[in-house]
Amino acid sequence: MKRVKLWDKEFEISLPNADIQTAIKQMAVKMKKDLEGKEVLFICVLNGAFMFASELMKEVELNDAEISFLKLASYSGINTTGEIKELIGLNEVITGRTVVIIEDIVDTGHTIKEVIKQLIGKGAKEVKVATLLFKPDALKVDIKLDYVGLEIPNDFIVGFGLDYDRRGRNFKDIYTLVKE
Numbered sequence: 001m002k003r004v005k006l007w008d009k010e011f012e013i014s015l016p017n018a019d020i021q022t023a024i025k026q027m028a029v030k031m032k033k034d035l036e037g038k039e040v041l042f043i044c045v046l047n048g049a050f051m052f053a054s055e056l057m058k059e060v061e062l063n064d065a066e067i068s069f070l071k072l073a074s075y076s077g078i079n080t081t082g083e084i085k086e087l088i089g090l091n092e093v094i095t096g097r098t099v100v101i102i103e104d105i106v107d108t109g110h111t112i113k114e115v116i117k118q119l120i121g122k123g124a125k126e127v128k129v130a131t132l133l134f135k136p137d138a139l140k141v142d143i144k145l146d147y148v149g150l151e152i153p154n155d156f157i158v159g160f161g162l163d164y165d166r167r168g169r170n171f172k173d174i175y176t177l178v179k180e
Contacts, residue, residue: 001173002003003175003178004158004168004171004175006158006164006165006167006168007165007167009160009164009176009177009178010079010177010178011157011159011164011168011176011177011178012175012176013173013174013175014152014155014157014174014175014176015157015159015160015174016077016151016154016173017073017160017172017173017177019136020055020132020149020150020160020173020174021055023026023132023149023150024052024055024056024059024149025059026149027056027059027130027147027149028056028059028060029108030055030099030131030147031060031100031147032060032061032062034146035060035062035065035098035100036062036126037064038097038098038171039063039064039097040062040063040064040065040066040096040097040098040100041066041068041094041097041099041100042057042060042065042066042068042094042099042100042102043067043068043069043070043099043100043102043115043119044067044068044069044070044102044134045069045070045071045072045101045102045103045104045111046069046070046072047069047071047161047163047169048103048104048105048161048162048163048169049102049161050161050169051102051104051160051161051169052102052104052149052160052161053067053102053133056130058079058103066092067102068090068091068092068169070089070090071091071120072114072115078126090122094119094122094123094124095122095123095124095125096119096123096125097124097125098124098125098126098128099119099124099125099126099127099128099129099161100127100128100129100146100147101115101116101119101127101128101129101130102130103115103129103130103131103132103134104131104133104160104161104162105131105132105133105134105135105137105157105162106129106131106133106134106135106139106140106143106145107135107139107154108138108140108141109139109140109141109142110141111138112129112131112143112145113141113143116129116143116179124179126177128146128147129143129145129146129147130146131145131147131148131149132146132149132150132160133149133150133152133157133174134148134149134150134151134152134153135151135152135153135154136151136156137153137154140161155177156174156176156177157174157175157176157177158171158174158175158177159171159172159174159175160172160173160174160175162174164177
């Protein structure tokens with residue numbers, strides 16, 4: 001599909017799945033090299049990162065790795081609320097562990113900064129960030145991103161786990177909002 005309509009908005013394909021898969025494979029190679037020999041806990045930030053995490057975990061072959069999930073919310077429609085709410089927390093002990101946050105997209109950076117702060121507060125030995133997508137023009141806070149799949153413009157997107165009011169997560173490609 002070159003174009004999709006979700007609710008009242010139209011979206012056009014901007015990143016085909018082949019490009020997404022290539023970026024994930026490249027990230028996995030770097031991660032395996034960096035994380036080999038460490039006891040790693042991957043934390044997938046739901047809902048958006050579930051597809052990315054699934055594909056990434058197939059590529060990162062580490063013996064001492066686990067995955068868990070954290071659900072946060074900071075969007076309403078196509079706009080960020082600026083407020084981060086923890087909806088589902090972690091049950092794993094992270095004290096002394098290397099934690100890799102798997103995030104679908106980093107735009108303003110507020111969400112990821114808050115997650116990093118919480119994980120350090122819970123005793124993580126080190127916290128690394130893996131994001132499939134990064135919007136450098138939207139960044140408002142100083143954060144270090146260890147693994148970035150693709151840099152994209154500051155446009156609203158859906159697909160590959162990202163949604164517009166709960167729709168569009170199931171698309172294998174990524175679509176950009178068509179400006180009216």
